[in-house]
Amino acid sequence: MPIMNNVYRQRAAEKPLVTLDDYRAAGGYTALPKALADVEPDDLQYVFMRSGLRGRGGAGFPMGKKASFLPKDSKKAKYVVCNADESEPGTFKDRDIMAFNPFQLLEGITLAGYAIGAERGYIYIRGEYEHQARVLDDAVRQARAAGLLGEGILKSTLNFDITVYRGAGAYICGEETALLESLEGKRGQPRLKPPFPAVAGLYQSPTLINNVETLAALPPIVENGADWYAALGPEKSPGSKVFSISGHVMRPGNYEIVLGETTLRELIFVHAGGLRPGRRVKAVWVGGSSVPVLGEGHLDTPLDYESIQAAGSALGSGGCIVMDDSGCIVRASLRLATFYRHESCGKCSPCREGTTWLEKLLMRMIAGEARMEDLEMMETLFGRISGKTLCPLAEGAVAPIKSALNMFRDDFVRVVENGSPRPEPMMAGA
Amino acid sequence: MTADEIRAYLEPRRHEFADPRSLVMPALKYAQTTRGHLSREDLDAVAEATGFTPSFVESVASFYDRLYTQPVGNRVVSVCITLSCMLRGSDEVWDHLCEKEGIDHHHGGTSADGRITIQEAQCLGYCDKAPCIQVDADETLGPFTPDSAAALVDELRAAPDPEEYWR
Numbered sequence: 001m002p003i004m005n006n007v008y009r010q011r012a013a014e015k016p017l018v019t020l021d022d023y024r025a026a027g028g029y030t031a032l033p034k035a036l037a038d039v040e041p042d043d044l045q046y047v048f049m050r051s052g053l054r055g056r057g058g059a060g061f062p063m064g065k066k067a068s069f070l071p072k073d074s075k076k077a078k079y080v081v082c083n084a085d086e087s088e089p090g091t092f093k094d095r096d097i098m099a100f101n102p103f104q105l106l107e108g109i110t111l112a113g114y115a116i117g118a119e120r121g122y123i124y125i126r127g128e129y130e131h132q133a134r135v136l137d138d139a140v141r142q143a144r145a146a147g148l149l150g151e152g153i154l155k156s157t158l159n160f161d162i163t164v165y166r167g168a169g170a171y172i173c174g175e176e177t178a179l180l181e182s183l184e185g186k187r188g189q190p191r192l193k194p195p196f197p198a199v200a201g202l203y204q205s206p207t208l209i210n211n212v213e214t215l216a217a218l219p220p221i222v223e224n225g226a227d228w229y230a231a232l233g234p235e236k237s238p239g240s241k242v243f244s245i246s247g248h249v250m251r252p253g254n255y256e257i258v259l260g261e262t263t264l265r266e267l268i269f270v271h272a273g274g275l276r277p278g279r280r281v282k283a284v285w286v287g288g289s290s291v292p293v294l295g296e297g298h299l300d301t302p303l304d305y306e307s308i309q310a311a312g313s314a315l316g317s318g319g320c321i322v323m324d325d326s327g328c329i330v331r332a333s334l335r336l337a338t339f340y341r342h343e344s345c346g347k348c349s350p351c352r353e354g355t356t357w358l359e360k361l362l363m364r365m366i367a368g369e370a371r372m373e374d375l376e377m378m379e380t381l382f383g384r385i386s387g388k389t390l391c392p393l394a395e396g397a398v399a400p401i402k403s404a405l406n407m408f409r410d411d412f413v414r415v416v417e418n419g420s421p422r423p424e425p426m427m428a429g430a
Numbered sequence: 431m432t433a434d435e436i437r438a439y440l441e442p443r444r445h446e447f448a449d450p451r452s453l454v455m456p457a458l459k460y461a462q463t464t465r466g467h468l469s470r471e472d473l474d475a476v477a478e479a480t481g482f483t484p485s486f487v488e489s490v491a492s493f494y495d496r497l498y499t500q501p502v503g504n505r506v507v508s509v510c511i512t513l514s515c516m517l518r519g520s521d522e523v524w525d526h527l528c529e530k531e532g533i534d535h536h537h538g539g540t541s542a543d544g545r546i547t548i549q550e551a552q553c554l555g556y557c558d559k560a561p562c563i564q565v566d567a568d569e570t571l572g573p574f575t576p577d578s579a580a581a582l583v584d585e586l587r588a589a590p591d592p593e594e595y596w597r
């Protein structure tokens with residue numbers, strides 16, 4: 001396996017790398033000294049760019065390119081913000097990177113800070129990850145004591161420190177501008193863009209925001225070179241990615257794969273141990289819940305940004321939820337509608353009311369109280385929500401439900417006619 | 431909690447933020463650790479310690495699920511009910527716990543003895559341990575069956591309360 005990235009470094013050591021010594025013994029903190037000694041900040045940005053690393057938080061935007069958007073001549077302070085809000089249903093990869101390999105994340109954030117000329121980084125971590133937040137707090141203390149954070153890092157002129165900031169339970173705070181509002185001590189409601197965070201982010205200062213997995217990929221890239229990373233996987237989707245897989249599979253968990261080399265079928269049936277005997281795949285939400293659903297016919301799709309897009313969905317966060325043919329697609333859609341209704345921040349009425357209506361319609365259907373016209377009403381509703389809101393949360397609510405209605409219309413019709421009793425779940429030990 | 435206690439907690443953190451408003455959330459989370467929820471006095475103390483108005487502080491607190499402006503039980507049990515957990519039996523766990531504690535199935539709530547609050551949670555990021563449960567902000571546990579979840583609640587009821595309520 002040519003990867004010494006993200007969680008693999010932890011696997012190689014076969015224990016969590018939560019002490020600085022253990023991280024160093026596993027090859028950690030070689031990238032930062034190398035960069036400080038030999039690489040100018042602008043050249044480091046160029047390394048990020050040439051690696052082809054794309055954002056792992058959902059949108060897949062090229063990381064180096066985003067870093068290059070920060071103004072070079074600004075007199076304002078600059079910031080790196082690490083998005084550790086990880087609340088996308090089905091996604092739990094950042095959790096393990098932080099719990100098992102916290103220093104790789106700190107080293108990555110420090111490299112990003114050096115590249116853009118920032119003096120402080122923030123890790124905005126969801127409040128429910130208090131355990132991981134404490135691991136990070138402890139790692140920050142160790143790194144400071146060893147001169148790897150603070151003033152004059154490794155006797156260079158670099159001053160950089162990291163603050164771990166806890167959220168308090170709100171999915172919307174994963175959206176980058178809502179995150180910034182929350183980090184500024186306000187209600188976590190998205191801002192109008194532009195201006196983009198690269199220009200006016202935290203405290204109106206230029207800010208680079210990246211996901212945990214994105215930033216944790218930087219040390220191996222600096223260590224082994226941009227070409228090494230770019231050579232992994234397909235040209236437009238290079239590198240490795242951690243997929244979180246859950247639902248009706250035998251071995252749910254985090255699996256790191258080289259993009260483009262593994263199909264969805266292999267992820268489910270080889271890595272995750274397949275389904276219960278006699279079951280078939282019914283539906284897969286491959287990139288978290290905010291993406292169009294895929295079906296059994298898509299299982300041979302290679303896992304990379306372009307291929308998944310061509311199949312009609314999106315790689316998103318890599319949170320892959322699998323439902324077998326014991327599940328009901330209408331019930332699953334309702335559960336997602338409830339999620340988005342609950343998490344809508346309420347700022348735009350198409351989102352606030354649209355998600356409430358979606359939930360109501362789907363509830364009526366599973367209760368057997370709906371009429372056929374409700375299916376058309378739902379379709380009209382998609383049009384009233386899509387493209388009419390401030391942030392993409394609402395689009396994330398529409399995508400999985402609209403695609404489910406298209407792909408599994410017969411199931412919806414059947415449920416409208418007969419309702420849908422709660423199926424037997426797959427229980428622990430089954 | 432008093433404004434002085436909150437100030438003492440914030441002091442070493444103050445230099446980390448260019449704008450003191452960023453201290454409001456850490457202050458709220460800390461103020462919640464004595465009672466397990468934010469009373470009127472707690473909100474006023476946060477306002478005094480951070481220098482923002484009580485109404486601003488309250489508007490922030492009301493936005494976040496894990497800041498409680500109403501009293502809750504000694505232990506808060508969050509049952510994840512989002513898709514991956516549903517597929518693995520979270521509804522069965524939820525129903526069983528609500529029944530056992532005599533709590534409304536639709537909204538959750540607090541047991542009659544005031545010890546246990548059962549609430550629905552959205553994806554806790556432990557879908558590989560589905561169906562999973564988080565007690566306060568302790569590390570999330572799973573997978574549960576209805577019976578093992580009931581046993582967890584019994585254990586919580588018997589155990590001494592934590593010294594600080596991090597939720």
Ligand SMILES: Cc1cc2nc3c(=O)[nH]c(=O)nc-3n(C[C@H](O)[C@H](O)[C@H](O)COP(=O)(O)O)c2cc1C
Nearest residue numbers: 055056057083085086087174175176210211214393
């Ligand atoms: C509703 C919503 C929730 C989001 N949640 C997260 C999240 O939990 N973690 C994350 O990294 N990005 C999340 N994002 C994406 C961020 O807005 C942003 O694109 C990302 O942090 C950029 O980092 P990246 O380029 O490294 O992916 C979310 C976006 C939306 C619209």
Ligand code: SF4
Nearest residue numbers: 345347348351389391
């Ligand atoms: S789309 Fe929804 S979550 Fe996003 S800003 Fe509007 S109301 Fe809030």
Ligand code: FES
Nearest residue numbers: 510515554556557
């Ligand atoms: S769906 Fe329950 S933890 Fe993710």
